[in-house]
Amino acid sequence: MSFRSRLFVAFSLAVLVPLGLLAFGLRRELSRRLTADYERRVSRAVGSIRQDLARESESVAGRLAALVGDLAADNRFRLAAVQRDPPSRRYLLDYAEGAMRLSGLALLQLQDSSGRILSSGHFRNEYDQLRPDLPRFVATSGGPVTVVRTRTPEGSLLALARVDSFAAAGRRFTLTGGAALEDRLLKRLSPDPDLSVALLAPGDSLPAHSGGEVVSALDLPYLDLAAATTSPDTARLVVTQSAGTLVALRRSLDAWLLAALGTTLGLAMVGAAWMSSRISRPLTELAEKTSAIDLDRMDQDFSSQRDDEIGALSRLLGAMTERLRLGSTRLREAERRLAVGDLARQVNHDVKNGLVPIRNVLRHFAQVAQERPETLAAVFEERRATLDSSVAYLETLARNYARLSPGMSREQCDVNAVVEDVVRAASPGPATLRTSLAAHLSPVSADRLVLRRILENLVVNAVESLASAAGGWVTVSTEPVAGDGLGPWVRITVTDTGPGMTRAELDRAFDDFYTTKEGGSGLGLSIVRRLVLDLEGTLRIDTEPGAGTRVAVELPALADGAAAR
Amino acid sequence: MLALGAATGSGCGRASAPLPTTSPMVPAPAEACVLTAGEPGGLDTVSVGPLPFEGLLLRRLESPIRFDCLGQPRPGLATAWSSDSSGRSWTLVLAAGGVAAADLVSEWRARGATLSALQWAGVESMVPLDRRRLVVTLRRPSATVPTIFADPSLAVPTLGDGGVVLDLVSHRGDDPRDALDRGADLLQTDDPGVVEYAASRPDLLTVELPWSRIYLLLVPDGDPIELSIEADSAAFRAALARDAVRGAARAAEPPFWWEHPPACGSTPSPAAAGRQRVGGAIAYPLRDRTARELAERIVALSDGMTTKGLEEADLAPALHAGSERAYVISLARRVLVPCRELSGWPTGAIIVPLIDTRSSLIVRRGVPALTLEWDGSVRLEERR
Numbered sequence: 001m002s003f004r005s006r007l008f009v010a011f012s013l014a015v016l017v018p019l020g021l022l023a024f025g026l027r028r029e030l031s032r033r034l035t036a037d038y039e040r041r042v043s044r045a046v047g048s049i050r051q052d053l054a055r056e057s058e059s060v061a062g063r064l065a066a067l068v069g070d071l072a073a074d075n076r077f078r079l080a081a082v083q084r085d086p087p088s089r090r091y092l093l094d095y096a097e098g099a100m101r102l103s104g105l106a107l108l109q110l111q112d113s114s115g116r117i118l119s120s121g122h123f124r125n126e127y128d129q130l131r132p133d134l135p136r137f138v139a140t141s142g143g144p145v146t147v148v149r150t151r152t153p154e155g156s157l158l159a160l161a162r163v164d165s166f167a168a169a170g171r172r173f174t175l176t177g178g179a180a181l182e183d184r185l186l187k188r189l190s191p192d193p194d195l196s197v198a199l200l201a202p203g204d205s206l207p208a209h210s211g212g213e214v215v216s217a218l219d220l221p222y223l224d225l226a227a228a229t230t231s232p233d234t235a236r237l238v239v240t241q242s243a244g245t246l247v248a249l250r251r252s253l254d255a256w257l258l259a260a261l262g263t264t265l266g267l268a269m270v271g272a273a274w275m276s277s278r279i280s281r282p283l284t285e286l287a288e289k290t291s292a293i294d295l296d297r298m299d300q301d302f303s304s305q306r307d308d309e310i311g312a313l314s315r316l317l318g319a320m321t322e323r324l325r326l327g328s329t330r331l332r333e334a335e336r337r338l339a340v341g342d343l344a345r346q347v348n349h350d351v352k353n354g355l356v357p358i359r360n361v362l363r364h365f366a367q368v369a370q371e372r373p374e375t376l377a378a379v380f381e382e383r384r385a386t387l388d389s390s391v392a393y394l395e396t397l398a399r400n401y402a403r404l405s406p407g408m409s410r411e412q413c414d415v416n417a418v419v420e421d422v423v424r425a426a427s428p429g430p431a432t433l434r435t436s437l438a439a440h441l442s443p444v445s446a447d448r449l450v451l452r453r454i455l456e457n458l459v460v461n462a463v464e465s466l467a468s469a470a471g472g473w474v475t476v477s478t479e480p481v482a483g484d485g486l487g488p489w490v491r492i493t494v495t496d497t498g499p500g501m502t503r504a505e506l507d508r509a510f511d512d513f514y515t516t517k518e519g520g521s522g523l524g525l526s527i528v529r530r531l532v533l534d535l536e537g538t539l540r541i542d543t544e545p546g547a548g549t550r551v552a553v554e555l556p557a558l559a560d561g562a563a564a565r
Numbered sequence: 566m567l568a569l570g571a572a573t574g575s576g577c578g579r580a581s582a583p584l585p586t587t588s589p590m591v592p593a594p595a596e597a598c599v600l601t602a603g604e605p606g607g608l609d610t611v612s613v614g615p616l617p618f619e620g621l622l623l624r625r626l627e628s629p630i631r632f633d634c635l636g637q638p639r640p641g642l643a644t645a646w647s648s649d650s651s652g653r654s655w656t657l658v659l660a661a662g663g664v665a666a667a668d669l670v671s672e673w674r675a676r677g678a679t680l681s682a683l684q685w686a687g688v689e690s691m692v693p694l695d696r697r698r699l700v701v702t703l704r705r706p707s708a709t710v711p712t713i714f715a716d717p718s719l720a721v722p723t724l725g726d727g728g729v730v731l732d733l734v735s736h737r738g739d740d741p742r743d744a745l746d747r748g749a750d751l752l753q754t755d756d757p758g759v760v761e762y763a764a765s766r767p768d769l770l771t772v773e774l775p776w777s778r779i780y781l782l783l784v785p786d787g788d789p790i791e792l793s794i795e796a797d798s799a800a801f802r803a804a805l806a807r808d809a810v811r812g813a814a815r816a817a818e819p820p821f822w823w824e825h826p827p828a829c830g831s832t833p834s835p836a837a838a839g840r841q842r843v844g845g846a847i848a849y850p851l852r853d854r855t856a857r858e859l860a861e862r863i864v865a866l867s868d869g870m871t872t873k874g875l876e877e878a879d880l881a882p883a884l885h886a887g888s889e890r891a892y893v894i895s896l897a898r899r900v901l902v903p904c905r906e907l908s909g910w911p912t913g914a915i916i917v918p919l920i921d922t923r924s925s926l927i928v929r930r931g932v933p934a935l936t937l938e939w940d941g942s943v944r945l946e947e948r949r
Contacts, residue, residue, distance in 0.1 A: 089807075089808065090808070090811075093808055094811070123861070123865060124858070124861065125808075125809050125858060125861040125862035125864075125865045126861075126865040127808065127865075129865060129866075151865075153857075153860070153861040153864050153865075153871065153872040154871055154872055154873070155871050228868065228869070
């Protein structure tokens with residue numbers, strides 16, 4: 001997991017967990033308080049409904065009382081119901097319908113003492129039917145509120161019923177009236193929009209789509225006259241709470257909490273990104289600078305103005321690099337001295353080798369001059385070849401050593417042109433030589449001859465590494481390289497597909513006179529490294545057995561048009 | 566308990582209503598058919614009250630012939646008629662100056678209801694001989710002038726000047742007494758309250774019309790409806806007429822024209838076995854109060870049934886399909902084309918006649934003479 005991811009997770013946990021706990025607590029507390037509030041409202045509503053039902057029932061009773069008073073004084077009723085006057089029968093049959101309409105009732109039924117219907121308002125043509133159950137049940141139900149379901153032509157009617165009675169000519173008549181328990185009345189009973197009232201007859205259940213929760217119920221005496229068999233029962237007036245408001249509130253709260261969580265999450269991401277950039281970027285830069293350090297590149301700048309741990313680490317690395325640089329210089333000097341010592345010993349050895357024959361010839365000449373002077377000329381001619389050979393050897397030796405320290409004349413030098421000259425003059429043998437040159441490459445400040453010698457050595461080495469192979473590629477490429485604040489660099493890379501070097505061979509590759517090639521001088525890479533260092537450049541070898549060798553030379557570039565140093 | 570279905574079969578009997586007979590010309594209305602004689606110097610404009618006034622309207626839309634209350638054929642569009650020796654081809658002689666024979670045939674052919682009536686009546690062809698003469702050929706011979714010639718569906722507007730202008734107004738939904746108070750000169754009603762009100766007005770004359778409608782219970786699948794009443798059929802019908810309905814009514818009296826229908830051929834009604842009942846109610850025409858009252862009484866005497874009012878447009882297909890438990894419908898006591906009426910009934914149905922009804926005609930004094938037609942409708946005699 002990256003540092004940035006860890007920061008993000010930490011930020012998220014640090015913010016989201018407390019916020020989530022807060023949201024959960026808020027939601028729970030809100031729900032608890034709303035539920036308690038609903039319970040109080042329901043309790044008040046149930047009390048109000050009970051009073052309203054009683055009031056409605058009293059209203060029905062009052063209207064019935066008025067109708068009873070009128071009927072007792074109605075002569076046509078008396079003629080029809082008591083005297084059974086045929087012409088008045090039609091009046092009696094139509095009486096309840098008109099009286100019901102005038103009194104605002106939904107149910108009105110006039111019956112004699114046997115329960116025979118004399119007139120019905122809600123079912124005009126149910127006359128003469130025996131229905132004693134209705135007045136009897138309403139009269140004996142015991143409570144002020146009685147619910148009945150009666151037949152109508154179109155079906156049935158659910159009503160809040162009351163009964164009244166009166167006597168005429170010694171006969172008793174009952175008048176049963178009622179208000180319809182329809183949705184309108186039930187809605188009127190519940191002024192609270194979140195509460196609804198429904199009447200459930202025995203066997204009924206709340207409709208599935210009501211979406212409410214039964215919170216209270218009133219048991220009411222109930223008689224179903226529309227059923228096949230009638231028997232007193234109990235209906236339930238249930239008060240249900242609509243979960244709509246609570247659900248809407250919860251949804252709104254959830255939406256806001258989600259928005260807060262989302263915003264927090266976004267801020268955590270931004271904060272994590274910012275923090276990680278503040279913390280990890282300097283570390284990354286330090287890591288890059290550190291990785292660029294090697295014995296040939298000790299010029300990384302670790303200076304920092306920060307006063308925090310990063311600044312301290314940077315300064316520590318700078319000090320360490322400085323110590324490395326000093327150590328490297330001393331090591332290089334030691335190497336140089338060691339190389340010079342080796343060279344001196346080698347020169348001594350070589351010169352001695354060249355002087356020994358001369359000394360022997362000279363001793364021979366001295367002996368001949370002392371013992372047989374007359375033959376000195378002949379002996380000289382005889383040993384002259386030896387002298388010539390030794391002198392030639394020494395001259396060659398001198399030339400060879402002279403090549404170790406050529407004079408340097410710096411100028412503005414086009415690297416690509418030198419590469420092309422070298423490649424053009426090279427004898428690739430079985431290898432294929434190719435170039436990949438960067439356009440608009442900045443010039444370098446170098447001795448053209450020195451640069452040519454560097455490249456010749458590297459190209460020859462690469463070509464010769466392929467001599468034993470059936471073929472292969474040697475690629476010479478150039479490219480600009482970003483510098484470390486001191487200006488751009490030019491990188492020259494010679495890559496071959498040869499056998500590569502082992503680690504041991506690489507460790508000794510820069511030693512003078514070390515060679516793995518038959519007939520090699522062992523001075524090529526040593527000279528190359530020295531020349532590169534003289535040009536204030538760097539040299540790097542990447543190699544692996546079987547994977548070829550890549551030699552990269554980096555030289556400081558001149559700005560276009562800058563004068564050579 | 567009375568099974569209504571069982572009560573229907575006993576009411577058989579051939580219709581004894583006076584059938585029209587061939588009569589070339591009977592210019593004056595029979596005295597028995599005169600409702601009001603009219604008064605000299607009467608109204609020039611007659612205002613007709615609310616529905617139903619089709620009877621009056623149809624007399625302005627004349628059929629080829631008409632029948633008076635005694636069943637005597639009288640001139641309509643045709644002033645004379647005769648048949649050939651076979652009794653199948655009848656020649657109508659149209660009034661001079663009236664509608665041309667070819668125009669009349671074109672008009673009939675353009676009207677679906679007219680073509681249907683002609684088809685049910687067995688008319689095979691109609692050929693105009695000249696402007697006034699039209700030959701109608703029947704599939705079966707007829708000894709008397711075919712009643713189809715008086716069918717209202719064959720009526721077309723008359724071209725002559727009647728001398729009386731009918732001011733036709735519709736008062737649907739109003740109290741009929743409002744129409745009288747606004748000056749309607751004619752009002753046909755079955756509302757006893759309106760009749761009572763008119764009787765108290767000296768400027769109005771009330772005439773009871775004949776028993777022209779019959780209400781019946783039609784049970785499509787032949788399954789009798791059990792009623793909780795101990796009575797025989799006649800008592801039941803009488804009780805219905807007395808108590809269940811508010812208008813003028815009596816127990817339905819035979820003959821019933823549908824009990825011995827003519828050979829009508831196959832009717833498109835579905836068979837009883839193939840019907841699918843979708844409702845368990847007793848259906849009735851929604852705007853027919855008498856039908857509703859009868860349906861409610863039957864429901865009151867039964868267990869578990871309900872009533873269901875249907876608009877006219879819904880009632881006919883429901884009746885044809887027999888999709889309800891039963892139907893209370895009304896018919897004319899006399900019909901000119903029985904096969905056409907029977908075509909809308911489901912086959913195998915139980916038909917229980919219930920009550921006959923009639924309406925009253927309230928006439929403002931001074932209105933021209935009114936005569937009664939064979940089917941119970943009223944004709945306004947034009948001033949001469």
